[in-house]
Amino acid sequence: MLPILNKEFILNQQDSDVHENYFTLPEKILQFGTGVLLRGLVDYLVDKANRQGRYEGRIVVVKSTPGDTREFAAQDNLFTTHIKGIHQGKLVDSSGVNPVISRVLQSNAEWPAVLAAARQPTVQTIISNTTEVGIQYVPEQIGATAPASFPGKLLAVLWERYQHLGGATGTGFVIVPTELVTNNGRLLRETILQLAAFNKMAAAFITWIQEDNHFCNSLVDRIVPGRPRNLPEIAQKVGYTDQLWIEVEPFLLWAIEGDAYIRSVLSFCEADDRMLITPDITPFREQKLRILNGGHTISVPLAYLLGCNTVYECMQDAYMGRFFREVILQEILPTITAACPTAAAFAQDVLDRFANPFIAHQLISITFQESTKMNARNARTFVRYYEQTGTLPAHMCLGFAAMLLFLRPVREENGKYYGRREAGEYLITDDNASQFAAYWQQYTTLPALVQQVCSDERLWEARLADIPGFTAQVATYLEAFMENGVKAVTEQWYQTK
Incomplete structure (x- = not known):
């Protein structure tokens, strides 16, 4: 029986490029979505930057859809990224284990842990991919339990951060939605402010949202077919089982509207020139x-x-x-x-x-x-x-x-x-x-x-x-x-x- 990909297995491999220190890096990103696009693009770039010593941070992932997180827990949140395709007319076929995810939290079952993650001063970035319909205004009250909509969850996270850190200047997030919607950052900001008004939240909090949080329009482009059909055959070839294995094409593009401050917070952009931070995308x-x-x-x-x-x-x-x-x-x-x-x-x-x-x-x-x-x-x-x-x-x-x-x-x-x-x-x-x-x-x-x-x-x-x-x-x-x-x-x- 083949071993399961997990922390113990990968650290015991003599030829592994995953080292113990990767598991001690601080959490810097709160990611809404466990889908293959985020893992094949965002998580890939963060891991690449960590390996180059350009970022040194890990990702807390929030699973908003129904279902548990046992697949991730069983593998200590490790997964393999397999790059397959054509680049400049040549075949590309390479794979590696990505250790960048620190935890995967189920939003409904572990909502207090999600809020606790948002209180960490090291967490400065929020990234999402909740499908195109995820950024929609849903009038709902923000309370002690997890809101139903993604904007509701994000507003609750912002409120938690504001209360915990006192709304001080410099305590807001850089928020980058990757949903395939034109001007997704601006749309998310408008939706959050509309929901905050519906909840009659404090004027000072709304001002903090507007002035201390940065909602960035972004464009993502990478085909991520996800888990291959011949996974058992692949497992025999590589010598371990990985239920989170994903396949991606060589090409990628992530363009984000932002300035020097955005670049400093998203410093993992320096690891790959196909991640672009520019005033206009x-x-x-x-x-x-x-x-x-x-x-x-x-x-x-x-x-x-x-x-x-x-x-x-x-x-x-x-x-x-x-x-x-x-x-x-x-x-x-x-x-x-x-x-x-x-x-x-x-x-x-x-x-x-x-x-x-x-x-x-x-x-x-x-x-x-x-x-x-x-x-x-x-x-x-x-x-x-x-x-x-x-x-x-x-x-x-x-x-x-x-x-x-x-x-x-x-x-x-x-x-x-x-x-x-x-x-x-x-x-x-x-x-x-x-x-x-x-x-x-x-x-x-x-x-x-x-x-x-x-x-x-x-x-x-x-x-x-x-x-x-x-x-x-x-x-x-x-x-x-x-x-x-x-x-x-x-x-x-x-x-x-």
């Missing part, structure tokens, strides 16, 4: 939205209709691999390079990430809310490209036509719409599905259909129909798809391109 949000997300959205309907099922399959396909590279590098990237100085390097990283053989990113899942994503991620790119070049982005026009075909329903059942590709039917998971179904049902000619769709101001933040030649080009591609099939058109398109 807008360029990083823009490059992620346009290149990574926009590259997915413009390419996936075409790839799915061609028969691909994962992003990795696309990168191995003769046509889609080329499509992904060209649409990103030749059409999307030039529209944001001036505003985003790091966009070119980011685009190359994105292509490496798409080619990661260890991540099976399903195309059908990426098509969730396809039309809404097309609007948010690509509508302005179409406009910018034409304004800059006076021509149309050919790949993007082809991808847009494929999106229209993907959203064409072949049947409706109980309010759900289904499309069809050669391999069979698929569910169209798009809130605008009925709208597109109506257009497909009512159209007289394909050019008329495209014109109507592109003129619908409910769908697009930029009037796509006003781009000279756009609807005609999209209609030409759409007609070709319907007459000759997606595969034949794509093959011919690349042969004549």
